[in-house]
Amino acid sequence: MSALACSGVVVSAAGAPVLRGVDLTVAAGSRTVLVGPSGAGKTTLLRTVAGLAPLDAGEIRLGARSLRGVPAHRRRIAVVFQEPRLLPHLDVADNVAFALRAAGVRRAERRRRARALLDDVGLGGFADRRVRGLSGGEQQRVALARALCAEPELLMLDEPLAAVDPNRREGLRRLIVDLQRARAVTTLLITHDRAEAAELGERVALMLEGWIVQHAPPRELFERPASAAVARFFGAANLLRGDVRAGRLAVAGVDVPVPGPDGPATFTIRPEHVVLCDSAPLAATVVEAVYAGTHVRLALQAGSQRLQAHAVGGDAPPAGARIAVELPVDRLWRLPATAPDAPAPRAARP
Amino acid sequence: MIERHAGRAVALLFALPIAALVVRAVADQWRAPALVPQRLGLRGLDAALEAGAAFAGSLAVALVATGAAIAIGWPAARVLGERRLRRPGLVFLLLAMPLLVTPYATGAGLTEWFIRLGLAGTLPGLVLAHLVLVLPYVVVVLLSGFGARVSELEEMARTFGASPLRRLAWVTLPSVRATLAAAALLGFLVSWSQYGSSLAVGAGRPMLPLVLLPFVRTDPQVAAALALLFLAPALVALAVATRASRSPL
Numbered sequence: 001m002s003a004l005a006c007s008g009v010v011v012s013a014a015g016a017p018v019l020r021g022v023d024l025t026v027a028a029g030s031r032t033v034l035v036g037p038s039g040a041g042k043t044t045l046l047r048t049v050a051g052l053a054p055l056d057a058g059e060i061r062l063g064a065r066s067l068r069g070v071p072a073h074r075r076r077i078a079v080v081f082q083e084p085r086l087l088p089h090l091d092v093a094d095n096v097a098f099a100l101r102a103a104g105v106r107r108a109e110r111r112r113r114a115r116a117l118l119d120d121v122g123l124g125g126f127a128d129r130r131v132r133g134l135s136g137g138e139q140q141r142v143a144l145a146r147a148l149c150a151e152p153e154l155l156m157l158d159e160p161l162a163a164v165d166p167n168r169r170e171g172l173r174r175l176i177v178d179l180q181r182a183r184a185v186t187t188l189l190i191t192h193d194r195a196e197a198a199e200l201g202e203r204v205a206l207m208l209e210g211w212i213v214q215h216a217p218p219r220e221l222f223e224r225p226a227s228a229a230v231a232r233f234f235g236a237a238n239l240l241r242g243d244v245r246a247g248r249l250a251v252a253g254v255d256v257p258v259p260g261p262d263g264p265a266t267f268t269i270r271p272e273h274v275v276l277c278d279s280a281p282l283a284a285t286v287v288e289a290v291y292a293g294t295h296v297r298l299a300l301q302a303g304s305q306r307l308q309a310h311a312v313g314g315d316a317p318p319a320g321a322r323i324a325v326e327l328p329v330d331r332l333w334r335l336p337a338t339a340p341d342a343p344a345p346r347a348a349r350p
Numbered sequence: 351m352i353e354r355h356a357g358r359a360v361a362l363l364f365a366l367p368i369a370a371l372v373v374r375a376v377a378d379q380w381r382a383p384a385l386v387p388q389r390l391g392l393r394g395l396d397a398a399l400e401a402g403a404a405f406a407g408s409l410a411v412a413l414v415a416t417g418a419a420i421a422i423g424w425p426a427a428r429v430l431g432e433r434r435l436r437r438p439g440l441v442f443l444l445l446a447m448p449l450l451v452t453p454y455a456t457g458a459g460l461t462e463w464f465i466r467l468g469l470a471g472t473l474p475g476l477v478l479a480h481l482v483l484v485l486p487y488v489v490v491v492l493l494s495g496f497g498a499r500v501s502e503l504e505e506m507a508r509t510f511g512a513s514p515l516r517r518l519a520w521v522t523l524p525s526v527r528a529t530l531a532a533a534a535l536l537g538f539l540v541s542w543s544q545y546g547s548s549l550a551v552g553a554g555r556p557m558l559p560l561v562l563l564p565f566v567r568t569d570p571q572v573a574a575a576l577a578l579l580f581l582a583p584a585l586v587a588l589a590v591a592t593r594a595s596r597s598p599l
Contacts (some may be wrong), residue, residue, distance in 0.1 A: 102511035
């Protein structure tokens with residue numbers, strides 16, 4: 001297996017920059033999820049690495065090889081696209097064995113290996129079927145088997161669960177992780193869903209507006225974001241700004257203990273870490289309470305500070321209720337003073 | 351149910367004139383007002399078989415013109431089908447220009463140049479003249495076969511190690527097979543039935559439609575036999591195209 005190393009990757013489309021200098025390394029045999037909002041450039045990076053889109057500047061290396069000027073069909077990179085992209089005139093096994101055919105493997109051997117892979121993805125017995133009658137999830141499993149059958153140096157998956165029924169996603173997600181672990185194939189996976197990113201990635205790279213703004217284990221992005229933009233993307237919607245004095249920050253007129261030295265600082269805290277209690281110095285009004293299935297999402301107003309909190313369990317305070325809030329010091333995360341390469345934060349949210 | 355009856359009605363509509371042609375072709379003697387021929391014979395077919403050179407010429411020109419039209423029209427159809435042009439209407443207009451005037455006029459315009467270039471009355475000259483008329487039809491039919499679906503499959507094949515030639519053979523051709531067959535059929539028939547342009551640039555070279563027409567007045571039996579001869583390759587082309595376009599799914 002080979003490591004993927006992108007450095008300073010710049011790609012423009014129709015004159016507008018899409019990737020503005022992407023640095024991303026995926027260690028050999030590891031699994032990174034590339035996450036970001038639509039339009040951030042995720043798919044462009046995948047297509048550039050695969051050789052389907054031209055590289056304007058920068059360097060992409062796979063193991064010891066530079067991929068500069070290497071045509072797509074010689075890169076030994078397998079892609080699972082958003083759509084299954086199966087060939088309708090071939091049966092399932094011939095689709096799975098497509099890369100082996102291109103590599104000149106004999107038909108009997110091809111089909112034997114395709115059958116073995118179909119067993120691995122839970123489609124044993126599907127070998128001789130036409131692809132047309134398969135469900136979206138089954139087609140995507142065939143596409144996954146096809147990618148693994150190529151024995152690639154790098155496996156890339158572009159939103160592989162997007163075309164799959166929501167209640168079938170869990171099974172396919174587990175399958176992808178299990179197969180990746182078993183084969184230790186270097187894998188880059190794209191999604192726009194932060195929860196999916198957390199479940200799928202050993203490491204997660206967040207891309208915003210053509211930059212990688214943070215690349216770390218999932219927990220870090222959720223709980224130790226590198227910038228306010230990262231915090232916002234991963235749902236750490238609470239931003240507390242101010243001057244720290246004697247280890248305390250004034251929040252709505254109440255001194256809250258915070259970590260780190262004195263001076264100007266910005267802190268984040270995840271909504272699920274905000275503690276609701278009956279008596280605490282920091283008082284807030286419930287502005288909105290939205291039932292979200294697994295919890296009740298509360299919008300709180302404490303003086304001029306807006307806060308989000310999650311109430312788990314049956315007894316969530318209704319809108320208009322006065323409650324007390326605690327911000328545990330070990331859950332407050334102080335944003336690094338200089339955010340690395342983060343795009344300027346957009347207009348402050350209301 | 352209704353479709354099946356309609357299908358039978360259409361089949362009958364096509365079969366009747368052909369049956370009439372067959373009878374006419376073997377009627378050595380058929381004086382009015384008799385409903386059936388007085389004497390059957392092979393005089394008409396014998397005469398028709400003498401048009402062998404015209405048959406061969408028409409066939410060769412039609413096959414080469416269709417092949418060339420597909421080769422030349424392929425990239426154009428691709429660009430149009432994938433909607434990569436900002437003003438496809440303009441390209442269509444340019445492409446369809448030769449169809450806006452009668453083929454004889456197009457042919458006559460070409461003849462002047464063909465004489466200067468020494469192409470008049472030659473097979474390459476006829477192929478070129480037919481190509482002008484065949485190309486628009488081929489492009490218009492072929493373009494519907496291309497689109498995002500085909501280019502996505504080709505991308506997939508690229509990443510899985512298929513070289514350009516193999517992508518063509520394994521992915522592109524199977525994907526556009528049905529439209530390619532339809533385009534080839536239409537192109538062949540346009541060339542095969544070409545009268546005006548063949549007359550203009552042929553310089554007397556026998557082509558099947560040119561040989562057939564005079565007999566329509568002078569000798570209906572020979573004309574009918576020639577018409578059957580004329581129909582044969584068209585029917586074969588239709589059968590081949592239908593077979594090729596049958597969806598594998």
